[in-house]
Each structure stands twice: as C-alpha cells, then as structure tokens.
Amino acid sequence: MKSSICSPRTIRKYFLVGAVLLSTCTLQSTIVFASCVLQKTNPAQTRFSIKLQNATLEEFVKQVEQKTGYSFIYGEEVRLNGRITLAVRDLTINEILRKAFENQPIGFEVSGKHILLKKRSMPQKTVSRRFTISGYVTDGASSETLIGANVLESRQRVGTATNPFGFYTLTLPEGEAELIFSYLGYETRHSSFPLNKDTVLNIRLDGNNELAEVIILSDKKEAGIQATAMGAHEIPMTQIQHTPAVLGEADILKTIQLMPGVQAGTEGFSGLYVRGGGPDQNLILLDGIPVYNADHLLGVFSVFTPEAVKNTTLYKSSFPARYGGRLSSIVDVRTNDGDMHRYHGALSIGTLTDKLHFEGPIWKGHTSFSLSARATHTAFFKNLIVDKDDDYADKYNYYFFDINAKVNHKFNDRSRLFLGFYKGKDHYHFDSTDDNSYHNDSQTKYYYKDDSHLNWGNTIAYGRWNYVFNNKLFCNTTISYNNYLMKFTQDMENTQTYQGQITDRYSYFSQFRSGISDWGARMDFDYTPAPEHHIKFGAEYIHHTFRPGISTSKLQEIENGKPQDEMIYNTNNNQALRGQEVSLYAEDNFNLGRHLSLNAGVRASLFSTQGKSYYSVQPRLSTRYDFGQGFSAKASYTCMAQYVHLLSSTPFSMPTDLWVPITKDVRPMYANQYSLGSYYTGLPGWEFSIEGYYKQMRHILEYQDGVSFFGTSTNWEEKVEMGEGRSFGLEVMAQKTLGKTTGWLAYTLAKTDHRFKDGAISQGKWFPYKYDRRHSISLCLNHKFSERIDVGASWIFNTGGCITVPERETIIIRPDGNTESAPYISQRNNYRLPASHRLNLGINFNKKTKHGMRTWNISVYNAYNAMNPNLVYSKWEKEHYDMDGYYNDMYQGNGNPSAPKKIKSRARIKKVTILPCIPSVTYTYKF
Structure with a gap:
C-alpha cells in the first residue's frame, strides 16, 4: 500500500501552533482562523487548478497532493490504461478526479483529507474502429x-x-x-x-x-518502438563533414573508424576491422547494392563522395534479418534523391581533389536528379608520391575519380521510381621510352619501351520501384548490376637495329584481369498491422560471376636477325566461377508490455556452386528492457553466414587482392555473436553506453605459412587453411548530443584469436589475429563559435597490431657458393607493433553571400607529427657464425675451407611513416 499521510510529529506541531494562536489573537482573528480551518476540512468548498501532460499515476498523485494537501492511498493493482493529460481551472477535488479517471479503470473515494483509489471494472464498450x-x-x-x-x-x-x-x-x-x-x-x-x-x-x-550544431550518434530507432538494436549507429552527414581527415577529405569510413569496436587495419588507412573481423567481413552497401572494393589509393580514402550521401548507418551486432552475407558489420549508405523544386549544388577545390555536386528538378514536383563527381589533381599527387630526384619522375601518373548519378520520379503518392548509377576508378600508369639513347657507332641504334597500366574500380547500376499496396503494406523492388574489375597490362620492347635493320628484338606483352560481377533482384516488404508490430519480410537472388585471375602473355624474339617462335601463354583462361545465391528473411519489431520490446527474425539462404549447395538458417534476436528514468538494458544474439572470401597477403587494400567464392572444398564462414549492454539517457543532451560481446567464428581462411597470393589465384584452395576464431571485448561510449560543443569519447578493450587444427598454422595453437589491438581510444569534438566559425578535432590512440617476424635466421653458405636460409618462427603473429596515436584538427570559415555560402576549411592531419608505423619491415643483423666447433670467417678464409659456413642473424624491426603531419586547404562554394 502507498500512503502520504502526515507524520505524528507534524500533527503535534500544528496543534501547538494552533494553541498559541488561540491564546494570543483577538476574538475576530479567532473567528477568521476557525472559518479557514472549517473551509479546509470541507472538500466541496475548495477549488483548484491543475495542468498535466502525459503524466503517470505517480506523477498525477504527487502534483495533486502538492496542490491540494490531500493524501492518496492505493494498492499495486491500481494502474492506468494510458497516461493522464489534464488542464483544468477552479474545480473541486471530486471534479478533478472524475475528469482524470473518466476513461481509466480506477475508482476513488474521498474521506476527510484522504483519497482512496481502487481498481474498477470498465464498462463494456463497442470495439472502436x-x-x-x-x-x-x-x-x-x-x-x-x-x-x-x-x-x-x-x-x-x-x-x-x-x-x-x-x-x-x-x-x-x-x-x-x-x-x-x-x-x-x-x-x-x-x-x-x-x-x-x-x-x-x-x-x-x-x-x-x-x-545545426546538434550531433546525434544514438542507437538506430526501429519502427518507432523502443530501439532494440545494439551496436547500431546512425551517423549524420554533418558529423562526417566536420571530422578532420587526411588532406581535408571528409570520409565516411574514416569517421566510422572512430566508433567503439571499429579499427583501421593499418594506421591512417580506411579499412574496417569490426569486432575482430577481417576487411571482407563487412557488407558495405551503396543504396542497398554491395560494394566489393570501397577504397581509393590503397585504402587512404573511400569511394563515397560526402556530397552525394544522405544517410549512413553502421551495424556491429544484432543485425536485422534483412541484412546478410557478412560476419562482422553492415555499413548502409543511402544517396540523395535530388531536389524536386529548385536547382542548387556545391563546388569544392581541395589540396587533393575537386568535387562538384548539382541537383534539381527535371519536371518540377515530379522528377528530380542528383549528380556528384570527384577527381584528383594529377600534378599535385605526382609530387606527393614520386621523388623529385627520380630520373623517371615524369613517367609516373596516378588519378582516381567517382561519379554518382540518380534520377527520382514520383508517379503519385503510391508509386515512385529511382534509377541510380555509380562509377569509380583508380588508374596508375608508367610510360618510359628511350629512342636512340645509346650509340656505339653511327650504324647501331637502340630502342627501349616500358608501358604499364594498372586500373581498378567499381561500376554499379540499379533500378528501384517503391509501391504502396495499401496503408499498411509498402514494397520496394530492386534490380541491380554490380561489377568490380582489376586489370594490369604491361607492354615491353627492347630493340637493336643496325643500318636500319632489326638485329635483336625482345617484345613482351602481358595482361592480368581479376574481378567479380553480380546480377541481383530483391523485393522488400514493410507491413504494419498494428502500432505494436512492424514486420519486414522479403527475398533476394544474386547471380555471382567470379574471375579470380585470368592472365594472357605473348613473347616475341628476334636473335641475330632471325625470328624465333612466338610463345603465347594463357593461365586460368575462361575459368570463371559462378554461384547462385537465394535468400529469404522475416523479422518483427514488437512490444511486450510497457517496458519490454523485441526484434525477432530469421534469414534462410542457399548458395550453389560447382554442383554443390550450402544451406543456412540464421536466427536473430534482440531485446530491450526500459527501467525508466533514462536507464535501459539490451541483449542480442545473431547468427551470420558468408559465402565469399578475400585473399590478401598485404596490410593494405591492394587491387591485386582476389575475391573468391566458397567451393566444393572450401565451406562458408559462420559467426555467432552474443551481446549485452546498458544505456543511460536521463541527463539531457548526453548519452552513455557500455556494451560487451563475444563472437565465435568458423571456417575462417588464412594462407599457409610461407604462402602468399599477390595477384595469382592458381590453386588457391591448396594454399589456404580453414580454422576458427574467437573475439570478445568491452566498448564504452559517452557522447554529448546537444549544444554548441558536441562529440564523443569511446574506449574499446578487445581480444581476437585464431586457431587452425592439424598443426597447419602455429602448431594448431591459438594465436592473435594480426589486427588484434588490446586498447583503442577515440575522442571527437566539434564546437560552433558562431555561424561563421566552427572547429573540429579528433584524437586516436591504438595499441599495436601483430606481425609475423622470424626470431632468428640461419644462412648456410656451402663451398660451391650456394646458400640456404632457415628462419625460425615460433608462431604466427609473434611480434606486437608499437602503439600509434595522432591528433587531427580542422577549422571552417563560413560566409553567406548573395547567392549561397562559401567555406574555407583548413585542416591538419597528424598535427604533432607522430611517427606512427604505417609500414614495418625486418632487417637482419649478424650475430655470429660457427659450425661443428670450428670458427670460420668467411671474409678471411680461416678455418676449414671445405666446411659449410653458418651465419646466424637476428631481426630488427624497422618502421616507416608515410603519413606525417599533412596540412590541407579546401574551398567550397554552395549555390
């Protein structure tokens, strides 16, 4: 029972005060006092004014007690059907209670200064429509x-x-x-x-x-109910554009790296390693279409032009059932549809790139377009990567570009059509020609040519139709084409002529191509039968064509004026691997009472290749319990399956990395992730969260000891091993979401291990993943001084990842001059790199003009010039050399000259910093 009756001490106090007043006041004062007491004991004579908005029963009781002096008594069975909204003036207590409980299962009885509340049965009503x-x-x-x-x-x-x-x-x-x-x-x-x-x-x-200064990175809201998704962040474009980055290039993936649980593979690059997963375990979507290579410049930048993007959402756990095909994360990027009413855009000139964005109506109110383009300054970039003293400096060339285009047509309120296109490309070119550069005599001349091209990039095209069948059922249908292609060609020629006749000639031409292309069709339905249920279901079909590596080469020779036989080589020609992938999914967001909400779903998929089919059923469940007062807790379980692999031997995103499918011998990867978290949002303008997770991975791939790919897929199945992985961690985040100063502080404690049985790698023992970083801290701040000036800063600290380094190496020099090396490695990833940290700063100067706004951005990447290890290599240092008790000096020839000489060395780790302090300036004009 609940009661707010006055205490005996308070009652005694009132009696003493009354006695003093009665003994000292005049008769008239006594009469007035008595009449006031009489009026207070008569509820029918007193009127009150009360105003409440969406109040709970406890809030209603508290305010009435404060306003009227009455005390409420009621039991736990007394509950409201809905919150109380009340605004009344000059009503008696009975009138107030009748209005408050008019449509509630609560009865009342007023006795003296006490109000007794009791549960009552509601009269049967006709079910409202x-x-x-x-x-x-x-x-x-x-x-x-x-x-x-x-x-x-x-x-x-x-x-x-x-x-x-x-x-x-x-x-x-x-x-x-x-x-x-x-x-x-x-x-x-x-x-x-x-x-x-x-x-x-x-x-x-x-x-x-x-x-404009409000930045929110809170949990993704689902269907208007209390959010159940864990590890989900919706990242506003304003935050991405105000986060300082290398060369002033705002970048979606670089901003995502600042989230807890997300790391960059190599310091300063844009690869994503989420909760212990690899780069191929991230499903990166552009308007719902997978992007297989999301990097430019070996991973320094991503392919997403910020001006083209409308919304970005990151999922690290509790993946909704509508997403599948990867183990670690979903990055869902949605682009602008285009302005239906007016033309506007932006022009940006930066240290590295120029950007143009333009959008507007084609048919006002019905059809719109959006166009964005970005390209590098070739001249500037050449000076950045090529030594000016290099004799071949003028022979190199590199550039990349991105083009986004979209058309949006509204037929009516029920039907809309979208057509989208993306094209991105990186191009590297080396062209060296020497004509008549050497003259042994006036009759002999030499000609040399080396022409090499390396291109890689994505092409995406899609058509999308939205249709509203009725007020409760929405459908989205998508047909898409996606192609990633890498192509390397080399044309070499070395010719000698005598008196104008070819005497010797060596001509070599080679071409290597690798890629993956998809044709896809997808239907997604949103069905809302009631406010408490938001159901999503759908199906997807993808036809994959993998070309892990197709190479062709041609060799022509002329010796002493006589042509030699022409040789043509074809490797893996016409050996494309095809796969058929079919998926079905269903999920439901629903509430169980006032405090508990759930998202339950399942995804079923089938992948068929090389005459074998793999089936997978992936349950998903996430739940949220609201304790009130801003406190809540969440838990989730997610099962994921992945049917594609990325073969890579380098820490960078290289164009020679190969996408390959599962085969009859290489099985799909699977992951089970368990997450638990608590959250607090009771402090206005602040959000706090702590999440823990444990993830199990099966059938993950690693290359065998001493094996690498570097662009060749020949017999790749024989070069890899399948094993298991485990990852667990704790993520803490505090973020300020309101005011002129916004941002967040995130800390991650994590550990990831791999193991491969049968002793294939590290004798079958657990060993750390190469991007296992124990501690990560990121601090991101933005402050708006005025409409004209705002600043941003980010500071990142990561403990080092792991590399494999031989502890020592023995080189045996035999009497015949041949050598043998015998490195000793105790286990895979046995050396941990030093920690890395950097500070990025940026400031924007904005000024409104007659026709738009111009902005000068000045950024400094790695402001205090931290020498972080972007690249590392091992350098051998000689320790001693002996053999079978003899002391042999290979330089002086002492000892037994017929005995093999053994040289023992140890490794010294050397680091290379390629991203030091880099200032940049960008000018943007919005019109």
Whole structure:
C-alpha cells in the first residue's frame, strides 16, 4: 500500500501552533482562523487548478497532493490504461478526479483529507474502429525523403519511424488524432484532425538552423518502438563533414573508424576491422547494392563522395534479418534523391581533389536528379608520391575519380521510381621510352619501351520501384548490376637495329584481369498491422560471376636477325566461377508490455556452386528492457553466414587482392555473436553506453605459412587453411548530443584469436589475429563559435597490431657458393607493433553571400607529427657464425675451407611513416 499521510510529529506541531494562536489573537482573528480551518476540512468548498501532460499515476498523485494537501492511498493493482493529460481551472477535488479517471479503470473515494483509489471494472464498450495513417516525410524545401523521421501520436503514446525511403504507417483507433513529426535539424510539426477513415498524410518539415550544431550518434530507432538494436549507429552527414581527415577529405569510413569496436587495419588507412573481423567481413552497401572494393589509393580514402550521401548507418551486432552475407558489420549508405523544386549544388577545390555536386528538378514536383563527381589533381599527387630526384619522375601518373548519378520520379503518392548509377576508378600508369639513347657507332641504334597500366574500380547500376499496396503494406523492388574489375597490362620492347635493320628484338606483352560481377533482384516488404508490430519480410537472388585471375602473355624474339617462335601463354583462361545465391528473411519489431520490446527474425539462404549447395538458417534476436528514468538494458544474439572470401597477403587494400567464392572444398564462414549492454539517457543532451560481446567464428581462411597470393589465384584452395576464431571485448561510449560543443569519447578493450587444427598454422595453437589491438581510444569534438566559425578535432590512440617476424635466421653458405636460409618462427603473429596515436584538427570559415555560402576549411592531419608505423619491415643483423666447433670467417678464409659456413642473424624491426603531419586547404562554394 502507498500512503502520504502526515507524520505524528507534524500533527503535534500544528496543534501547538494552533494553541498559541488561540491564546494570543483577538476574538475576530479567532473567528477568521476557525472559518479557514472549517473551509479546509470541507472538500466541496475548495477549488483548484491543475495542468498535466502525459503524466503517470505517480506523477498525477504527487502534483495533486502538492496542490491540494490531500493524501492518496492505493494498492499495486491500481494502474492506468494510458497516461493522464489534464488542464483544468477552479474545480473541486471530486471534479478533478472524475475528469482524470473518466476513461481509466480506477475508482476513488474521498474521506476527510484522504483519497482512496481502487481498481474498477470498465464498462463494456463497442470495439472502436481502427484506421491507418500513412505517407511520406520529406524536406520542406527539396522534397528529399527523410530516413528515420519520428512520428508520434500524443494521445495514445504510440509511434513509428520512416523507413529507408521516407515512408511511414500508423494504425490508430477512431477519434481525434494528434500527430507529432520530428527529425534531427528540422522544426517539429504537429497535425490534429478527426480520424474516421484511412488517411494519406504527406508531411514536409522545414529546416531549423538553430539545430545545426546538434550531433546525434544514438542507437538506430526501429519502427518507432523502443530501439532494440545494439551496436547500431546512425551517423549524420554533418558529423562526417566536420571530422578532420587526411588532406581535408571528409570520409565516411574514416569517421566510422572512430566508433567503439571499429579499427583501421593499418594506421591512417580506411579499412574496417569490426569486432575482430577481417576487411571482407563487412557488407558495405551503396543504396542497398554491395560494394566489393570501397577504397581509393590503397585504402587512404573511400569511394563515397560526402556530397552525394544522405544517410549512413553502421551495424556491429544484432543485425536485422534483412541484412546478410557478412560476419562482422553492415555499413548502409543511402544517396540523395535530388531536389524536386529548385536547382542548387556545391563546388569544392581541395589540396587533393575537386568535387562538384548539382541537383534539381527535371519536371518540377515530379522528377528530380542528383549528380556528384570527384577527381584528383594529377600534378599535385605526382609530387606527393614520386621523388623529385627520380630520373623517371615524369613517367609516373596516378588519378582516381567517382561519379554518382540518380534520377527520382514520383508517379503519385503510391508509386515512385529511382534509377541510380555509380562509377569509380583508380588508374596508375608508367610510360618510359628511350629512342636512340645509346650509340656505339653511327650504324647501331637502340630502342627501349616500358608501358604499364594498372586500373581498378567499381561500376554499379540499379533500378528501384517503391509501391504502396495499401496503408499498411509498402514494397520496394530492386534490380541491380554490380561489377568490380582489376586489370594490369604491361607492354615491353627492347630493340637493336643496325643500318636500319632489326638485329635483336625482345617484345613482351602481358595482361592480368581479376574481378567479380553480380546480377541481383530483391523485393522488400514493410507491413504494419498494428502500432505494436512492424514486420519486414522479403527475398533476394544474386547471380555471382567470379574471375579470380585470368592472365594472357605473348613473347616475341628476334636473335641475330632471325625470328624465333612466338610463345603465347594463357593461365586460368575462361575459368570463371559462378554461384547462385537465394535468400529469404522475416523479422518483427514488437512490444511486450510497457517496458519490454523485441526484434525477432530469421534469414534462410542457399548458395550453389560447382554442383554443390550450402544451406543456412540464421536466427536473430534482440531485446530491450526500459527501467525508466533514462536507464535501459539490451541483449542480442545473431547468427551470420558468408559465402565469399578475400585473399590478401598485404596490410593494405591492394587491387591485386582476389575475391573468391566458397567451393566444393572450401565451406562458408559462420559467426555467432552474443551481446549485452546498458544505456543511460536521463541527463539531457548526453548519452552513455557500455556494451560487451563475444563472437565465435568458423571456417575462417588464412594462407599457409610461407604462402602468399599477390595477384595469382592458381590453386588457391591448396594454399589456404580453414580454422576458427574467437573475439570478445568491452566498448564504452559517452557522447554529448546537444549544444554548441558536441562529440564523443569511446574506449574499446578487445581480444581476437585464431586457431587452425592439424598443426597447419602455429602448431594448431591459438594465436592473435594480426589486427588484434588490446586498447583503442577515440575522442571527437566539434564546437560552433558562431555561424561563421566552427572547429573540429579528433584524437586516436591504438595499441599495436601483430606481425609475423622470424626470431632468428640461419644462412648456410656451402663451398660451391650456394646458400640456404632457415628462419625460425615460433608462431604466427609473434611480434606486437608499437602503439600509434595522432591528433587531427580542422577549422571552417563560413560566409553567406548573395547567392549561397562559401567555406574555407583548413585542416591538419597528424598535427604533432607522430611517427606512427604505417609500414614495418625486418632487417637482419649478424650475430655470429660457427659450425661443428670450428670458427670460420668467411671474409678471411680461416678455418676449414671445405666446411659449410653458418651465419646466424637476428631481426630488427624497422618502421616507416608515410603519413606525417599533412596540412590541407579546401574551398567550397554552395549555390
């Protein structure tokens, strides 16, 4: 029982005060006092004013007690059906209680200064009809759809959120509806109307410049219920654009690296290693289409041009069932649809690249386009990577570019069509020609040519159709083509002529191609039968064509004026590997009571290749319990399967890395991840979280000891071993989400091990993964001084990863001059690299002009010039040499000259820093 009756001490106090007053006041004062006491004991004579908004029973009781002096008594069985909203003036206590509990299963009885609440049965009512409100939430100026906008019905306290295409649906009982629409950086909009039929309500939200400094990296909201997703972050483009990066290039993947549980493979590069996984275990999506190579310049930059991107979401655990095919993370990048009403864009000139973005209407209000392009300054970059004293400095050339294009057509409120295209390419070229450079005599001349090209990049094209079948069922259909291709060609010629006739000639031409291409079709459905349930289901088909390596070479020779036989070599020609992948999924977000919410789903997939089929059923479950007062806890279990592998022998994202499928001998990879976390959001403008996880991995691939690929896929199945992995860690994050100063501090404690049985690697023992970093800290801050000036800073600290280094090496020199080396390695990844850390700074100077805004950005990457180990290598130092008790000096020839000489050396680790302190300047004009 709950009671707020006054204590005996307080009652005694009131009696003493009354006695003093009665003994000292005049008769008139006594009469007035008595009348006041009489009035307070009569509830029918006193009137009160009370105002409450969405109050719980406890909040209602507390305010009434404070306003009136009454005390409430009630048991735990007394509960509200919904929160109380009340605004009354000059009513008696009985009138207030009747209004408050009019539609509640609560009865009351007033006795003196006490109010007894008791549970009562609600009269049977005719079941009210329910109707559905649906529509799109868009930007008020451009009609760009808003992903994840919140829609709340204030009376029923139920809500939803827009899907990746800006569509929402909400089912409510008949009556007056009061909807609240809100989105980060936009004015909140209210809409009230009588709901007596299914209603289509499209809402346009106006931007709010006052909220421009707000940065939110909170958990991804799902279908308007309490978010169950763990390890999910929605990263605003404002944060990506204000995070300092190398050469001033805002980069999505570099910003994601600042999240807890995410690491860069090599210091300063954009590879993602999430919760102990490898780079191929990340599913990176561009408008729902997989991107197989997401890097430029060996991983320094990603392929995503920020001006083309609308929304980015990272999933590290509790993967929704609609995602599959990778073990470690999902990076879902959505691009702009294009402004339906006006033309505008941006032009940016930076230290490394130029960028152009332009969008606008083709048919105002119905069809729009969005176009973005980025390309490097060839001249600048050549000076950056080539030694100016190199005799061949003018022979090198490198550039990369990205093009994003999208067309959006709105047929009506039910039907929309999207056409999208992306093309990105890296190009390296070396061209050296020497004509008549040497003259032994006037009759003999020499000609030399070396022309080499290395190109790699992605091509993505898709068509997407959104259709609203009814107010509760939304469908998205996508047909896509995706191609990643790497091509290397080399054309060499060395010719000698005498008196104009060819006497000797060596001509060699080679070409190597590798890649993967997909044709895909996908259907996704959103079904909302009730506000408490948000169901997603769908199917996907992908036809994979893998070309791990196709090489062709031709050799022609002329010796002493006589042509030799021409030789042509073909390796792995027409040996493309094909795979058929089919997936089905279903998931449901739902509530169980006021505090508990769940997301339960399952994904079933089939992969067929080389006459063999692999099946997989992957359950997913995540749950959230709300304790109130800003405290909540989450738990999740996720099962994932992966059917493709990336073969790589280098720490960088190299174009020679090879994508290969599972085969009849190489099985799919699987992972089971268990996560548990707690969260606090009770402090306005702040969010705190702590998450722990444990992940098991099976059938992971590693190359055998002493084996590497470097662009050749010949017999690759014989060069790898399948094993198991385990990863566990703790992630802590504190973030400030409101105000002029925003940002976050993240800390990760993690450990990842691999093991391969049968002694194939490290004698079958557990050994650390090469990117196993025990501690990681990232601090990211942004401060807005005014509309004209804002600054950003990020500081990163990582303990070192692991490399494999022979502890010692023995070189045996035999009398015939031949040598043998015998390195000794105790286990794989036996040396831990030193820690790395750096500070990045950036400042923006903004100025509004008559036709737009111009911004100067000044950034400094690695501000205090930390010499971090971007590359490491081992250098051997001679210790001593002896053999069978003899002392042999190979330089002086002492000892027995017929005995083999043994030289023992030890390794010294040398580091190379290729990303020191780098300042940059970027000018951007938005129009």
